[in-house]
Amino acid sequence: MNWLVIPVFALVILTIGSAIYAVISKNLLYAVVATGLVSLGLSLFFFILQAPDVALTEAAIGVALTTIIFIITIRNTTDKEKCCDKKTSYVEMKKGDDK
Amino acid sequence: MIKRIIVFLILATIGYFLVGVVSQIPFGEDRNNVGDYYIEKTPTELKVSNAVTAIVVNYRGFDTLGEVTVLFLAATGLSSIMYRRRRKGEKQIRAKLPSSRIIQIGSQILFPLIVLLGAYVFIHGHLSPGGGFQGGAIIATATLLMLISYRKFKVNHNVISWIESIAGVVFVTVGFVGLILGMTFLENFLPTGELNDLLSGGIIGIIYVAVGFKVASELAGVIDTVLLNNRPEAKNEN
Numbered sequence: 221m222n223w224l225v226i227p228v229f230a231l232v233i234l235t236i237g238s239a240i241y242a243v244i245s246k247n248l249l250y251a252v253v254a255t256g257l258v259s260l261g262l263s264l265f266f267f268i269l270q271a272p273d274v275a276l277t278e279a280a281i282g283v284a285l286t287t288i289i290f291i292i293t294i295r296n297t298t299d300k301e302k303c304c305d306k307k308t309s310y311v312e313m314k315k316g317d318d319k
Numbered sequence: 320m321i322k323r324i325i326v327f328l329i330l331a332t333i334g335y336f337l338v339g340v341v342s343q344i345p346f347g348e349d350r351n352n353v354g355d356y357y358i359e360k361t362p363t364e365l366k367v368s369n370a371v372t373a374i375v376v377n378y379r380g381f382d383t384l385g386e387v388t389v390l391f392l393a394a395t396g397l398s399s400i401m402y403r404r405r406r407k408g409e410k411q412i413r414a415k416l417p418s419s420r421i422i423q424i425g426s427q428i429l430f431p432l433i434v435l436l437g438a439y440v441f442i443h444g445h446l447s448p449g450g451g452f453q454g455g456a457i458i459a460t461a462t463l464l465m466l467i468s469y470r471k472f473k474v475n476h477n478v479i480s481w482i483e484s485i486a487g488v489v490f491v492t493v494g495f496v497g498l499i500l501g502m503t504f505l506e507n508f509l510p511t512g513e514l515n516d517l518l519s520g521g522i523i524g525i526i527y528v529a530v531g532f533k534v535a536s537e538l539a540g541v542i543d544t545v546l547l548n549n550r551p552e553a554k555n556e557n
Contacts, residue, residue, distance in 0.1 A: 285456065
């Protein structure tokens with residue numbers, strides 16, 4: 221067995237785990253950071269699979285720019301996930317925001 | 320209920336035709352010979368060592384022009400949506416507090432290095448992995464680092480839009496020169512030079528430098544627009 225497989229498996233677990241955490245997390249800021257981690261893992265995968273062009277793009281755009289734009293958006297709005305409750309209508313959500 | 324049945328019917332129809340097409344293709348067999356052609360012809364015909372760049376800029380150059388246009392339209396649309404007229408006496412503030420000294424000094428050291436890396440990536444696009452898009456994104460990341468470190472760091476939008484326009488015009492002009500000389504749009508009209516030289520590959524170098532400048536200025540403009548047009552007073556305080 222090739223021992224180089226172990227870090228690749230660790231990378232797989234990190235990427236998939238961050239993707240799952242990004243979906244289930246209630247705090248949107250944590251979810252955005254987890255999405256950035258997914259992009260980081262993906263860019264390493266692209267590099268391992270001998271696609272360095274795509275890896276460069278993913279590292280620059282996926283990890284840095286997209287994450288930062290999402291974080292700025294969260295800073296201007298809110299980091300709470302409010303719309304996941306089906307009983308609260310959109311109007312009540314807007315009322316809650318104005319507090 | 321009826322809506323769901325309709326959706327299911329549409330999906331079933333699409334699936335039926337997809338299965339009909341896909342079942343014709345033998346599994347696990349590559350019937351596509353265009354990849355071999357590219358790998359064989361790129362070093363001999365175009366004298367470009369990075370086959371991906373040769374495909375993106377030369378064989379599929381028109382698609383790249385379309386992608387650049389899409390990025391330009393996205394940046395313009397974002398600016399027009401995010402633009403907000405200032406109230407009287409309202410300052411353009413990016414953050415309430417200055418960032419720490421460590422971040423400021425560190426980003427001062429890192430900024431020229433990152434810009435240098437980005438320029439290297441798009442100038443050597445035909446020799447090493449990377450190209451105009453990647454290099455431009457890296458340079459935009461350097462701008463982002465300065466923007467989040469210094470509150471007073473300003474991006475001059477006039478300069479940015481001029482760089483962007485000139486780069487776009489250079490791209491289209493290179494395409495039209497091919498037409499004027501009696502070839503197709505974006506066909507190589509320059510001497511290709513030697514394999515693995517910096518000045519090789521004909522028009523690929525010119526186009527990638529133009530694309531690099533264009534992407535870098537567009538993405539930097541996008542980040543600056545998003546960062547400046549925020550509403551700090553609407554921030555929630557919890």
